[in-house]
Structures are given as structure tokens and as C-alpha cells.
Amino acid sequence: MEKMIKDLVPELVCTDVASIVERQLPWEELDHKTILVTGANGFISYYMVLALLMRNDLMDSGIKVIGLVRSRENAEKKYGEILDREDLSLWVTDVCELTDCGRVDYIIHAASQASAWHFEHDPVGTINANLIGTQKVLELAVKYQAQVLMFSSLKTYGSFGDHPKESMKEEDVGYLDHTSYKNCYAIGKRAAETLCASYSKQYGIPVKIVRPSYIYGPTRRGDDRVWAQFMVNVLNNEDIVLKSSGAPYRSYCYVTDTVAAVFTVLLRGEVMQPYNISSKEGNITIRNLARAAVAAFPEKHLKLSFVNPEDEKEPEITAKVCEILDSEKLESLGWKAEVSIGEGMKRAIQIMAGGE
Missing domain, CATH: 3.40.50.720 (NAD(P)-binding Rossmann-like Domain)
Structure with missing residues (x-):
């Protein structure tokens, strides 16, 4: 059968x-x-x-x-x-x-x-x-x-x-x-x-x-898309480190x-x-997407950090950074x-x- x-x-x-x-x-x-x-x-x-x-x-x-x-x-x-x-x-x-x-x-x-x-x-x-x-x-x-x-x-x-x-x-x-x-x-x-x-x-x-x-969804470890890299960070029990403020605002589904x-x-x-x-519920900044990846597994005690201290300030969402x-x-x-x-x-x- x-x-x-x-x-x-x-x-x-x-x-x-x-x-x-x-x-x-x-x-x-x-x-x-x-x-x-x-x-x-x-x-x-x-x-x-x-x-x-x-x-x-x-x-x-x-x-x-x-x-x-x-x-x-x-x-x-x-x-x-x-x-x-x-x-x-x-x-x-x-x-x-x-x-x-x-x-x-x-x-x-x-x-x-x-x-x-x-x-x-x-x-x-x-x-x-x-x-x-x-x-x-x-x-x-x-x-x-x-x-x-x-x-x-x-x-x-x-x-x-x-x-x-x-x-x-x-x-x-x-x-x-x-x-x-x-x-x-x-x-x-x-x-x-x-x-x-x-x-x-x-x-x-x-x-x-x-x-x-x-x-986004289950993917291979070598995937170069940003959301996939966040997932691999969590899989590896690594903190997510952003090299920018993570301002781009995008639709994820x-x-x-x-x-x-x-x-x-x-x-x-x-x-x-x-x-x-x-998805309306999937409209999110790169920065908050990284936060969501970390928050999905609180028991791992991972955190989001930034290479440049000036990027730690919450970015303003404007239409210029939108892909909604x-x-x-x-x-x-x-x-x-x-x-x-x-x-x-x-x-x-x-x-x-x-x-x-």
C-alpha cells in the first residue's frame, strides 16, 4: 500500500x-x-x-x-x-x-x-x-x-x-x-x-x-534571506546582531x-x-522581525543587539522604507x-x- x-x-x-x-x-x-x-x-x-x-x-x-x-x-x-x-x-x-x-x-x-x-x-x-x-x-x-x-x-x-x-x-x-x-x-x-x-x-x-x-517558513541553513539568517541564529543559540537600525518595513507572510x-x-x-x-498581521520592520525570532524561544535567553550604538534608537517608520x-x-x-x-x-x- x-x-x-x-x-x-x-x-x-x-x-x-x-x-x-x-x-x-x-x-x-x-x-x-x-x-x-x-x-x-x-x-x-x-x-x-x-x-x-x-x-x-x-x-x-x-x-x-x-x-x-x-x-x-x-x-x-x-x-x-x-x-x-x-x-x-x-x-x-x-x-x-x-x-x-x-x-x-x-x-x-x-x-x-x-x-x-x-x-x-x-x-x-x-x-x-x-x-x-x-x-x-x-x-x-x-x-x-x-x-x-x-x-x-x-x-x-x-x-x-x-x-x-x-x-x-x-x-x-x-x-x-x-x-x-x-x-x-x-x-x-x-x-x-x-x-x-x-x-x-x-x-x-x-x-x-x-x-x-x-x-518565510522552514528553509535550508544556507538561505541568504534576512529572515532565514535570523532563524539560523536562533537554531544556533546565537544572539541576533543587526548592522543597521532595521528600519525597512515589509509585508511578511x-x-x-x-x-x-x-x-x-x-x-x-x-x-x-x-x-x-x-498579511496585515505580517507588516513588520526588520528590527521587529528579529525580535519576534528571539521572542519565539524565551527559554533560550537570546537578545537583539546592534553593531552601531546609534542604531539602538527606534527608527521612524516612513513611506520611504515601506514595502507593504x-x-x-x-x-x-x-x-x-x-x-x-x-x-x-x-x-x-x-x-x-x-x-x-
């Missing part, structure tokens, strides 16, 4: 995934469908795949998942015995070299290089994943008349210069220097959205778009809330209407965030600790 997801992942991960599957959505639309997930080794994609497979376990949904990955070795480390299930198969290739994997009904396009390290060291690979990769996905969708959900980004909004916004709605458009390689990711995502609109218009492909905020939002847009969203994914997304449009579909920053930090760190 095939092993169930609850028997193949740690208990805390299982609880996380169950919280997605239990959302009140028209899941039956996915029954007996084949769903391609690009970038399936990513930590958001991992939770999407597990949620779909858990639907099969609980509801006998007959969903077939194809995970597109660049590295079979990394996928084997990430998924383990889950890869032995008949409802999950791997397709090992770069999204820019995507060919025909057979009939698919849905494509969730999450493959991209979203790390600042890649922007600096592989800008060509970064923009190609968003341009060529997205085109390959759309061509496959045309062939099979598949529905597409594309992961865009808050980075598409750009800068609002002398007229900063306290929060960004989907229709807002700021300045991006298209001659700078540093914008390989942001400009690539903008262009990918236009590509989606073009294919939707010309070929009638139903494409839906999400623009996630800063997403826990991975399970994010995945629930993705499925909400996929199943309830309008075609070619981008949806921000953010307005999620009203998403919430109108019936979605709401369920995980607070404190709870999310604790859960993620506990899951990471259990993997050691």
Missing part, C-alpha cells in the same frame, strides 16, 4: 500542510487533473506539492503532480520517499529548456531565481527564467489549453521616488531602471506578466498572477498562508488580474492569513530543528 503524506513528513510539516488542505475552496475542480509545478524544489512549491498529494490521501482526488526540477539529487533530498508515490513524478530540466511532458491541465509556474545572490552573480540566468522560462510554460499551455498560474513578485512595483506609498495596490506602477542588471529579476517579472497577457489575449489561455510579499492564497487565486481568481499576497502590499483584492476572494509572525517563526524554526 502506498504511504500517505502524514507518514512521510515530520508531524509539524504535516500539520502545516493540513492547514492548507482544510481551507474552504472548490478543490474538486482539481480532481483527476494533471498539474505541473515548475521550480518544485523551492520551499513554497514543496508545500504546494504536499498539499495536492494530501488531497489525494484524504479525498481520493486522483490528482497527478509533475514536479519540474533542475536537480534530481536535490529533489531526492527534499522529497525522499514521497518520490515513490505514483501520483508524483519528476521532470528534470531547466525551465528555459522545457519541452513536452505530456498532457497537463494546470501549470503553476514558480521557477525563478529569487535570491539577491543570483541577481548579482547570474543576472542572465535570472532574467531568462522569467522571460524564456515563462514563454516555454505558456507554449505548453497553448498546446494543451491548460490553465496557468504565474508567480510574479512585489519587486515589479519598483520605486515611487519622492512620492512613496504607504502600501501598494495591484494597479500601482513605480520606476525601475531597465538599463541596470540589478533589476534583472524585477524587470523580468514585469515582462513575464506582459507575456502572460499577450498569450492570454492571442491564444485564449486563462492565466492568473500572484505577487507574493516576503514569504508565512508559507502556508501563501500557498493557501495561491490555490485561492487559482480556483477563484480572475484571469489576468494580479493579486498581492500579504495591500491584500484587499485577495481577501475579497475569501482568503485571510491565519499565522502570526510569532507563531510562524516558532513553527519554522521547530521544523528546521527537527530536520537536523
Whole structure:
């Protein structure tokens, strides 16, 4: 008998995934469908795949998942015995070299290089994943008349210069220097959205778009994102030391809330209407995010400190340091965030600790 997801992942991960599957959505639309997930080794994609497979376990949904990955070795480390299930198969290739994997009904396009390290060291690979990769996905969708959900980004909004916004709605458009390689990711995502609109218009492909905020959750120790570094500090029983005042004010959303939002847009969203994914309770400064990581485990007696004494003073939150997304449009579909920053930090760190 095939092993169930609850028997193949740690208990805390299982609880996380169950919280997605239990959302009140028209899941039956996915029954007996084949769903391609690009970038399936990513930590958001991992939770999407597990949620779909858990639907099969609980509801006998007959969903077939194809995970597109660049590295079979990394996928084997990430998924383990889950890869032995008949409802999950791997397709090992770069999204820019995507060919025909057979009939698919849905494509969730999450493959991209979203790390600042890649922007600096592989800008060509970064923009190609968003341009060529997205085109390959759309061509496959045309062939099979598949529905597409594309992961865009808050980075598409750009800068609002002398007229900063306290929060960004989907229709807002700021300045991006298209001659700078540093914008390989942001400009690539903008262009990918236009590509989606073009294919939707010309070929009638139903494409839906999400623009996630800063997403956090269980990750690998080598992750260079600031929230991940805070988690590693706590795992290592180290105080968190900031080299700045930690003033940037950003929207953070826990991975399970994010995945629930993705499925909400996929199943309830309008075609070619981008949806921000953010949590009102997750609007927080970097400094307070560090505090939340420390506070999640009071028994460790960790503290937050600053390299420069002048940074100890609480910074003033102004629109100029904001990266806050307005999620009203998403919430109108019936979605709401369920995980607070404190709870999310604790859960993620506990899951990471259990993997050691």
C-alpha cells in the first residue's frame, strides 16, 4: 500500500500542510487533473506539492503532480520517499529548456531565481527564467489549453521616488531602471506578466498572477534571506546582531498562508488580474522581525543587539522604507492569513530543528 503524506513528513510539516488542505475552496475542480509545478524544489512549491498529494490521501482526488526540477539529487533530498508515490513524478530540466511532458491541465509556474545572490552573480540566468522560462510554460499551455498560474513578485512595483506609498495596490506602477542588471529579476517579472497577457489575449489561455510579499517558513541553513539568517541564529543559540537600525518595513507572510492564497487565486481568481499576497498581521520592520525570532524561544535567553550604538534608537517608520502590499483584492476572494509572525517563526524554526 502506498504511504500517505502524514507518514512521510515530520508531524509539524504535516500539520502545516493540513492547514492548507482544510481551507474552504472548490478543490474538486482539481480532481483527476494533471498539474505541473515548475521550480518544485523551492520551499513554497514543496508545500504546494504536499498539499495536492494530501488531497489525494484524504479525498481520493486522483490528482497527478509533475514536479519540474533542475536537480534530481536535490529533489531526492527534499522529497525522499514521497518520490515513490505514483501520483508524483519528476521532470528534470531547466525551465528555459522545457519541452513536452505530456498532457497537463494546470501549470503553476514558480521557477525563478529569487535570491539577491543570483541577481548579482547570474543576472542572465535570472532574467531568462522569467522571460524564456515563462514563454516555454505558456507554449505548453497553448498546446494543451491548460490553465496557468504565474508567480510574479512585489519587486515589479519598483520605486515611487519622492512620492512613496504607504502600501501598494495591484494597479500601482513605480520606476525601475531597465538599463541596470540589478533589476534583472524585477524587470523580468514585469515582462513575464506582459507575456502572460499577450498569450492570454492571442491564444485564449486563462492565466492568473500572484505577487507574493516576503514569504518565510522552514528553509535550508544556507538561505541568504534576512529572515532565514535570523532563524539560523536562533537554531544556533546565537544572539541576533543587526548592522543597521532595521528600519525597512515589509509585508511578511508565512508559507502556508501563501500557498493557501495561491490555490485561492487559482480556483477563484480572475484571469489576468494580479493579486498581492500579504498579511496585515505580517507588516513588520526588520528590527521587529528579529525580535519576534528571539521572542519565539524565551527559554533560550537570546537578545537583539546592534553593531552601531546609534542604531539602538527606534527608527521612524516612513513611506520611504515601506514595502507593504495591500491584500484587499485577495481577501475579497475569501482568503485571510491565519499565522502570526510569532507563531510562524516558532513553527519554522521547530521544523528546521527537527530536520537536523
